Amino acid sequence: MTPLIRAENLSKRFGHIEAVRGVTLEVSAGEVVGFLGPNGAGKTTTMRMITGFLEPTQGQVTLQGFSLDASPILAKRAFGYLPEGAPAYPDMSVLEYLQFIGQVRGFGGKALDERIASVVSQVHLERVQHQTIETLSKGFKRRVGIAQAILHDPPILIMDEPTDGLDPNQKHEVRQLIRSMGSTKAIVLSTHILEEVEAVCTRVILIAAGKIVFDGRPQEFEARAPASVQRNRMDHVFRELTSAGAEVRS
Amino acid sequence: MSGSVQPWRAIFRREFRSYFATPLAAVFLVVFLFLAGIFTFSLGGLYERGQADLRPFFDFAPWLLLFLAPAVSMRLWAEERRLGTIEVLTTLPLPVWQAVLGKFLAAWAFSVMAIVLTVPLWMTVSWLGDPDQGMIVAGYVATALMSGLFLALGGVVSALTKNQVIAFVVTVVACFLLMVSGFPVVLDFLRGWALPSVVDAVASLSTLTHFASLTRGVLDLRDVAYFIVGIAVLVLATTFLIDWKKSA
Known part of the structure; x- marks a missing residue:
């Protein structure tokens, strides 16, 4: 391959x-x-x-x-990329941020809504999707970064x-x-x-x-x-x- | 794809909205309008002059923009670097120029909005007398173009640092030099040693000279071109710098 x-x-x-x-x-x-x-x-x-x-x-x-x-x-x-520290715009809500990333990636309309709904449920962001990113805990911020990276299913x-x-x-x-x-x-x-390596890596x-x-x-x-x-x-x-x-x- | 937009438009929208997400927009607009009012009515002596026009406003506008445009442009790229979001932005599949253009246009749209909010001044003088409307339109166009040039210059500076204070101060100085490059303060310094053609070239770059000829009511294409070309060159320079930083 x-x-x-x-x-x-x-x-x-x-x-x-x-x-x-x-x-x-x-x-x-x-x-x-x-x-x-x-x-x-x-x-x-x-x-x-x-x-x-x-x-x-x-x-x-x-x-x-x-x-x-x-x-x-x-x-x-x-590719999708989660940079060190999972940077994101603090003044945007989770949904706004994912919409922005999706639009830059060329998604729009229904396709974008569907992709966002899919990643939001994949990384469990439902509860905080309307919150601004600056109000999120470290764990949620990291998950927003992951959601952003997998939004286009790369x-x-x-x-x-x-x-x-x-x-x-x-x-x-x-x-x-x-x-x-x-x-x-x-x-x-x-x-x-290192335990993470054992748990997920091939x-x-x-x-x-x-x-x-x-x-x-x-x-x-x-x-x-x-x-x-x-x-x-x-x-x-x-x-x-x-x-x-x-x-x-x- | 249905409903998809050009990347630069998504960047533009995000950037424009971000001004209103913080008190920045409110502070900026209030200060701008407050000072515009003071300059026009008090310092500019609108009533004492006994002439219904916006001359005093356009005389002071460059000095107002000298401090307010850098306040808008300082965050353009410095903020992205400080937050680390530049790493997300520049690894997304869009050409760098689209990101630069979207951000610049957002900053410009914001400052044009501030300028448009001074229209009550226009309405006031129109109500008080019979001003030369063409001259006022030309003055507004000149002010909008000048803000664009300052913001584009500020974008270049902002691309080089993650410190907004540095971006602000350096931009004010750069804008000031560009503004007065046709005046003795700069030209006398050059005349001692530079070639006359260089002195002339520097003099022709003077923002204030082009601005003044536009606000006299003459929409000379050369003056408009000065601003448009200047903006284009600076936006390109920002693109180049963002790209160059990758290999630094």
Whole structure:
């Protein structure tokens, strides 16, 4: 199957800091990729390059066969994106915001109403749909961000820390939603919670100091821990691979 | 798709409504109308002049816009950056120019609305006497064009920062320099060292000169073109800057 996301040799330099160094990855439909790494490892920068918010210093991105460089509009139609912190206009109500996103995406009339009704029920926003976004709790804000990202039912979904700041119930709900979409879409989500990877991901990509240091199935990731480690085995592998000097070993 | 709109129109609508979501619109409109009234009737000496026209209003309008247009434009992009919504906006499938255009037109529509709300002044002088209506229309067109130019310049500045205060101050200074570039304060500074052709070019950029010739009641196409071309260039520059920031 041709991959929906293809990032080739992505690099990003900010001044003389090399935030991302030669990241190559391909993600196909049906894959849910957990994008892991310590803070500052380059997760957000990589996602921003895949979505076209940042232009890579080097390398290129192809989404659903469309080059982000050559045909940005077609490439951008292929994905939904939840940026870090789930930004949204605070003075708009949830419905107004989703209408705005839908209109920019080219939806209108009944089709737009139907899409909004569908995502509102998918992420359970019924209760707050008429409230302005600034009055919402962190969990609801995050869900508005997710609703915005899946409004056009995209084949590709990119989410920067979708469960950050949610309570355990909300986390559970969002994970279920991701799992239910994971069979048909190509999903990349970044997270700090390793149990989340076990719960929803079919693949793990670990990034440290701007480079991919692991790419494989969650079971393989866990299996890297020595048998003597009984608890938090993934944490152990994470520390092992991302601590100083890990790069030399990989 | 049925009922679908061009992306820039969706951007325009959202932006225009956002002015009214906060007290900004109310504060702006009240201050603008209050000052317009004071300038026209008190400082401009409308009654003392014994002439029923809007000369005093149009004489003061550029100075009013110098501070009020930057107050409208400062949030255009700086606010998107501060909230992080620029990341949502620029990853949506629309060309950057449509986002820039929609936002600029919303700001312009808002300030034109403020200008239109001064029509009672017009009605007053028309009731008091028999003013040259053509001149007043030309004055209103000039004021609207000038606000557009200042807002477009403010858009450029706003695209460069996430701090609205900085955007405001820098825009006021930039608008002021553009406004008075035909006056000795700028030209004397240049004459010492710049080529005469450069001095002439800078002088021809003076907003106040073009504004004055329009408000004299002569709708000269060159003056109108100055504003329209200026706005177009600045909107394009904003588009370029938003795009350039991606690779910065």
